[in-house]
Amino acid sequence: MDLTYTAADLAFRDGVRAFLDANLPSDLQKKVRNHLRLSRQDYVRWHQIVARQGWAAPAWPVEYGGTGWTPTQRHIWEEECARAGTPPILPFGVNMVAPVIMAFGNQAQKAHYLPRILNCDDWWCQGYSEPGSGSDLASLKTSAERVGEYYIVNGQKTWTTLAQHADMIFCLVRTDNTARKQEGISFLLIDMKSPGITVRPIVMLDEDHEVNEVFFDNVKVPVLNLIGQENKGWTYAKYLLGHERTGITAVGRSKRELLFLKKLASEHYKHGKPLMQDPVFAAKVASLEIDLMALETTVLRVITRESHAPGPEASMLKVRGSEIQQQLTELMVEALGPDALPFDTDYLEGKADHAVTGDDAGAPLTAYYFNFRKTSIYGGSNEIQKNIITQMILGL
Numbered sequence: 001m002d003l004t005y006t007a008a009d010l011a012f013r014d015g016v017r018a019f020l021d022a023n024l025p026s027d028l029q030k031k032v033r034n035h036l037r038l039s040r041q042d043y044v045r046w047h048q049i050v051a052r053q054g055w056a057a058p059a060w061p062v063e064y065g066g067t068g069w070t071p072t073q074r075h076i077w078e079e080e081c082a083r084a085g086t087p088p089i090l091p092f093g094v095n096m097v098a099p100v101i102m103a104f105g106n107q108a109q110k111a112h113y114l115p116r117i118l119n120c121d122d123w124w125c126q127g128y129s130e131p132g133s134g135s136d137l138a139s140l141k142t143s144a145e146r147v148g149e150y151y152i153v154n155g156q157k158t159w160t161t162l163a164q165h166a167d168m169i170f171c172l173v174r175t176d177n178t179a180r181k182q183e184g185i186s187f188l189l190i191d192m193k194s195p196g197i198t199v200r201p202i203v204m205l206d207e208d209h210e211v212n213e214v215f216f217d218n219v220k221v222p223v224l225n226l227i228g229q230e231n232k233g234w235t236y237a238k239y240l241l242g243h244e245r246t247g248i249t250a251v252g253r254s255k256r257e258l259l260f261l262k263k264l265a266s267e268h269y270k271h272g273k274p275l276m277q278d279p280v281f282a283a284k285v286a287s288l289e290i291d292l293m294a295l296e297t298t299v300l301r302v303i304t305r306e307s308h309a310p311g312p313e314a315s316m317l318k319v320r321g322s323e324i325q326q327q328l329t330e331l332m333v334e335a336l337g338p339d340a341l342p343f344d345t346d347y348l349e350g351k352a353d354h355a356v357t358g359d360d361a362g363a364p365l366t367a368y369y370f371n372f373r374k375t376s377i378y379g380g381s382n383e384i385q386k387n388i389i390t391q392m393i394l395g396l
């Protein structure tokens, strides 16, 4: 396999770099590179800058507003965004619900939702997990009972990322209690402003409000918001999860964080010498770098074969990607020692220009470390991914 870029790919990369140099606002770049928290407005602002360029959904078919880029060009775009330090284009709309709408939605749903997703007119969140139904998702209980031209939805979703900002939620709901559990599930699009929806924050280990509980109390949802056929939602849900797991790998961001770690370890001293010269610490960094290079090669290998929806290899990428992301945050905290201790919420949320410790690069890192414990849980826990790998790849 040839892993070098062609001259055309390199020219494409130069074009992307020029775009990012000219269009990435420096305040957003500073927040991302320094691990500060992004507001709703930050995400939307960047999404709409990219949308104006026509690049907000590179993987979509051109007829819906995609770019027509090759898989390698899409990879270069993601790499360059990560390298520059752009806010992410959140996956819930562009990469999760949109492919489901394209594959299983009707014409009216495509015409209404896809342009709005492309331009970030609607903020989407994902209503899959429930208390007691995470790994065992098919056991979900939130019910949707059909009454005339509406479904009446009752139940609770949990861990719903950034639902406090959302205009729309895509939900798995139970429409048949008598069938085998995978066969009684439907896929509904629900307006978050509907009467009967309550969003309650869950504050995480890093003291950030990133996830929520969402309660449904007799929420009326038009039948027109059903995707595909009633009771076929499990098929659509599985289709979506493959897309979620490939996105979580985040090799580009890990490469940027590796450079950040090396800089940090060059600027912090142990026994009078930069930590990067400590053989034990340097060996840990080198080992992580090797793992990251191996993951990158695997990603490229998967990309070159990807002419279809991602298969079980997405599980492999998710496990290794999340482990590497967590190890990076562990080494950042180890490099800083006591300087990584403070939770400086004002600085993290952009209400103060500098950290109380005076170490602007170091202060957010404990919160960042705590936040990244999530990566081995969300998108299907790593234990579940390993089950998939043993069954679908190793054939055990």
Ligand SMILES: Cc1cc2nc3c(=O)[nH]c(=O)nc-3n(C[C@H](O)[C@H](O)[C@H](O)COP(=O)(O)OP(=O)(O)OC[C@H]3O[C@@H](n4cnc5c(N)ncnc54)[C@H](O)[C@@H]3O)c2cc1C
Pocket (backbone or CB within 6 Å): 125, 126, 127, 128, 129, 132, 133, 134, 135, 136, 158, 159, 160, 161, 162, 211, 374, 377, 378, 379, 380, 381, 382, 383, 384, 387
């Ligand atoms: C930060 C964050 C954001 C999230 N965002 C969303 C969101 O936006 N929308 C959404 O729908 N969900 C979201 N989730 C939920 C996420 O998908 C679930 O947390 C995940 O699927 C695990 O489910 P659970 O938390 O119920 O744990 P459980 O399923 O109860 O698992 C508990 C532990 O048991 C292990 N385990 C369970 N079953 C098995 C098995 N068969 N074999 C081996 N080990 C097993 C798990 O790996 C885990 O370690 C988010 C979660 C987090 C942490």
